[in-house]
Amino acid sequence: MSTSHTKAAEEFLKKETYARWHDNTFWGVRIKRDKMAHGLPEWEQLREKASEIKRHTLTHLDHYAAKFADNAEKNGVVVHWAEDAAEFNSIVYDILKSHDVKKLVKSKSMLTEECDMNPYLEERGIDVVETDLGERIIQLNHQKPSHIVMPAIHLDHHDVGALFEKVLQTEKDNHDPTYLTYMARLSLRNEFLTAQAGMTGANFGIAETGDIVVCTNEGNADMSTSCPPLHIAAIGLEKIIPDYDSLAVFHRLLARSATGQPTTVFTSHFRKARPGADKMHIIIVDNGRSEWLADEKHWETLKCMRCGACMNTCPVYRLSGGYSYSYFIPGPLGINLGMLRDPQKYSGNVSACTLCLSCQNVCPAKVNLGDQIYKWRQQLDSFGTANKEKKMICKAMKMVLDSPSVYNAATSSLSIVNHLSEGLVNCGLNPWAYGHKTMKFPKKPFHKLIDGLEKED
Amino acid sequence: MSRESILERCRRNVKEQYPMPVLDDIKALEYDDPWGSFLEMSRSMGCNVLEYGEGESLDDVIRKAYPDAVDICSNVEGVTIANMNPDTLLNPSALNGVDVGVVQGVFGVAENGCVWVPQTMKNKAVCFISENLVILVPKGQAVSNMHQAYKKIAFNDYGYGAFISGPSKTADIAQVLVMGAQAARSVTIVVTE
Numbered sequence: 001m002s003t004s005h006t007k008a009a010e011e012f013l014k015k016e017t018y019a020r021w022h023d024n025t026f027w028g029v030r031i032k033r034d035k036m037a038h039g040l041p042e043w044e045q046l047r048e049k050a051s052e053i054k055r056h057t058l059t060h061l062d063h064y065a066a067k068f069a070d071n072a073e074k075n076g077v078v079v080h081w082a083e084d085a086a087e088f089n090s091i092v093y094d095i096l097k098s099h100d101v102k103k104l105v106k107s108k109s110m111l112t113e114e115c116d117m118n119p120y121l122e123e124r125g126i127d128v129v130e131t132d133l134g135e136r137i138i139q140l141n142h143q144k145p146s147h148i149v150m151p152a153i154h155l156d157h158h159d160v161g162a163l164f165e166k167v168l169q170t171e172k173d174n175h176d177p178t179y180l181t182y183m184a185r186l187s188l189r190n191e192f193l194t195a196q197a198g199m200t201g202a203n204f205g206i207a208e209t210g211d212i213v214v215c216t217n218e219g220n221a222d223m224s225t226s227c228p229p230l231h232i233a234a235i236g237l238e239k240i241i242p243d244y245d246s247l248a249v250f251h252r253l254l255a256r257s258a259t260g261q262p263t264t265v266f267t268s269h270f271r272k273a274r275p276g277a278d279k280m281h282i283i284i285v286d287n288g289r290s291e292w293l294a295d296e297k298h299w300e301t302l303k304c305m306r307c308g309a310c311m312n313t314c315p316v317y318r319l320s321g322g323y324s325y326s327y328f329i330p331g332p333l334g335i336n337l338g339m340l341r342d343p344q345k346y347s348g349n350v351s352a353c354t355l356c357l358s359c360q361n362v363c364p365a366k367v368n369l370g371d372q373i374y375k376w377r378q379q380l381d382s383f384g385t386a387n388k389e390k391k392m393i394c395k396a397m398k399m400v401l402d403s404p405s406v407y408n409a410a411t412s413s414l415s416i417v418n419h420l421s422e423g424l425v426n427c428g429l430n431p432w433a434y435g436h437k438t439m440k441f442p443k444k445p446f447h448k449l450i451d452g453l454e455k456e457d
Numbered sequence: 458m459s460r461e462s463i464l465e466r467c468r469r470n471v472k473e474q475y476p477m478p479v480l481d482d483i484k485a486l487e488y489d490d491p492w493g494s495f496l497e498m499s500r501s502m503g504c505n506v507l508e509y510g511e512g513e514s515l516d517d518v519i520r521k522a523y524p525d526a527v528d529i530c531s532n533v534e535g536v537t538i539a540n541m542n543p544d545t546l547l548n549p550s551a552l553n554g555v556d557v558g559v560v561q562g563v564f565g566v567a568e569n570g571c572v573w574v575p576q577t578m579k580n581k582a583v584c585f586i587s588e589n590l591v592i593l594v595p596k597g598q599a600v601s602n603m604h605q606a607y608k609k610i611a612f613n614d615y616g617y618g619a620f621i622s623g624p625s626k627t628a629d630i631a632q633v634l635v636m637g638a639q640a641a642r643s644v645t646i647v648v649t650e
Contacts, residue, residue: 025632042484052478059474062467069460075616081459133638134629150629157631177633188639192586193550219585219625219640226582227549237463244607245480251603252568262498262569263622266640271616275579286463294470 003387004348009320018156023318025153030313032260033362046253051366053246054303058238058293064207065284068240071210072282075272080283085115088285092117092199092232093124095281099230101126101196105188107214107221108132109201110148110306111234111285113328129191131220133184140167146322148329149258149308154321188220198224200270202235203305204250205282208243211271212282215254215264222268231273232281237289238302250305253364258307292340297375301336303365308333310359310369316352325349332359332369339376347385350376411445480604487601488567495565495599496646502570502623503636505645515593515649522645523557523589530587531559532578549582558587558641564598565646566606566620572646573610575618584619590641592621593649 002010013019037043057064069079082088088111096104104126112118118128118139130139134152138145141163145151152160161175170183192198200221204213212233214221225231241247255261273280293299311317311331322330327338327346335353338346350373357370380386400406418440442449488494496506507518516538519529530541530552536559546552560583562572572592574584584590600606612618625640636642 040486042486045483049478049480049483052475053480055475056477059471061471062464065467066460066464081463083459083463087459131639132629133627137629150632152629153632155631157633160630177630178635180630181627181635181638185637185639189553192639193553217625218627218638220638222581222585222619223639226580226585237467242477244610245604248603248607249480249483251607259628262502263571263620265502265622265625267571267620269612269618271612274576274581274615274617284463286459286466290463290466290470293467294472296472 003351004326005320005324005352008324008326009316009352012321012324013319019319019321021156022153022321026312026318029260030309030362033257033309033312034260036256036260036262040252040256046249047364047366049249050253050305050364051303053241053249054365055300057241057246058299058302061237061240061290061293064240064242065237068205068207068210069282069284071208073210075210077210077272077280077282080281082283082285082287084287085117085285088115088234088283088287089117089120091283092234093121093126095230095232096121096126096197099197099278101230103127103129103191103195104197104199105129105131105191105195105224105228106199107201107216107224108135108151109199109234110145110329111201111236112199113145114287115285117234129188129195131188131191131224132216132218133181133220136184136188137163144323144328146330147308147311148306148333154323188223192223192227195224195228197230197232198228199232199234200224202233202239202282203254204247205235205240205284206243206247207240209271211269213247214268214270215251215266216268217259217261217265219266222266225268225270226274229276230278230281231270232283233270234283234285237284237286238304240284250364254305254307257309257362257364288341295340298336298340298372300367301333301340301369301372303367304333304363305365306333307364309362309364310367313358313362315354315356315358320352325352332373333367336367336369336372336376343376343379343383344385347376347380347383350380408445412448414441414445415443417441483604485602485604486568491567491599491601492565492597494567494601495570496648498567498570499565499572499623499646503626503644504570504623505643506648507645508648509650515647518647519557519559519591522591522647526556526589528555529557529559530555530583533559533561533593543578543580543583546580549580549586552580552582552586555583555587557589557591558583559591559593560584562592562594562621562646564600564606564609565594566601566603567599568602570622571603571606571620572622573606573618574621575611575613576615577613581615581617584621585625585640587641589643589645590621590624591645591647593647596648596650 137152146154164170202212317331335349359369531539627638
């Protein structure tokens, strides 16, 4: 009856105080984003340009991806291409093995989450250390990110404090965020200095120059690539953009949309390995993206630059949390990416949308996320994942709505329902009654009321 | 080869091609005084801003900013109080615990407080691993926005550069803002002539 999302959301909402904090926190981020957007008179023009650049690049990706790779190779970088997650993981492992790497420090990359890279490497004896503080916290807590930009948002400072007492031997009951951050800094310093390789994701790949561009607030991508002798960068095929003029547009939108900052603290441009280090490696990953281009209804999801603004504003995400979604990316973006990945497996998320369309009104690349969720819902029957009870009721409704006489008879007698007990109406056979109060039906249907009013005139 | 099959699918699966938009018509925010606005924005991003006082040398200004610093790392000409040089260290890990790194910035960006810092040293770790970072910015060198900034940046043979705006920070624990996550805990912009 309920979708996977509604069931999980119910659990989330049981922690009422936390749920309210979660809702308020993300609404706060949304307000900060609005302040930034309103500070730039050209904001809407930038969004339109970003959308157009992405449309252009995605529909000329053969050209730009080849150009990006060729230019990176000219810079002396070794470029690899991965068809899917399995090929990506084995390329990474082969590079690490050939450099005899025992420890890999990495900055945040949703792509490596997508490919389940960490467990793959760990099974093969490589110590993988996440260095973004939020990612490190959830790694130590054996969890997955609950948000793509704020991965540990489901934990409060007491949770983190208790965890650090256990694994970093911090002072008992000192749960002050500044102290905890400092202790994590000390511990990560040691990891940066003892790792043999560093890995980064990529916010952008620049076709014209072959650069990888990485944006962080902590500086962990730079620490990961300034200390160890080997740098591997993983980039999703859709992250490639034409040139620096395009990058300026995305740079201005990204941090403002993501966290309401005018920029991230660091915007780092990697063109080649630093002196004395081994050759830099870039792995370009497809993993479904080139096939999604063929989906006329949904290819524009690929315009996304992973800022997370769609989740911050989403009333369903704010009130249900990242773990209520079955795909590893939550919110409106995750609903759509999950459906592109495997509709049979991830259909349970499409209900997590009120179609308020706030997501697509804030999306800096103008991805029509809400419209697409509506379209996915229309396709559920073809995937065999439509709700059976709702389908049956829709058939019955069609019978009623197709015939004026049946409709009139039904609406005139609806008020009888008022006399039935709530339990009978919400008996579980009616999927829409779940979580809603039964309405009071009027004695006279609307069109009869209107008739009466017109006569009075 | 995966390259060919991926590129072939990118060709085959596109239904309709879209043109590249014109970007020169973006009506980007411009400041009357980009330099003044850059300094103001730098402060609001958490930087200290220092100018030379009467008769002061660069060493004096750095010392004024960090009076207790013991280890100072720099290869910038005129920084004679530096006791470490990022060009001569064999291993970046030797920089761990350095109190102050001093690096040369090229220009600032008014809209977000970014400074363009291309790599001009063998060990770029000095820009990140130092507990405190001093970025020298020549007086008056600022643009209004990132469109102008990206037209202006240049790379040298090191092939690396970063826009840096303020100290390293995080809000990953309960959304409380903390300065000094993994990189420098404080940043001082020193205005040079």
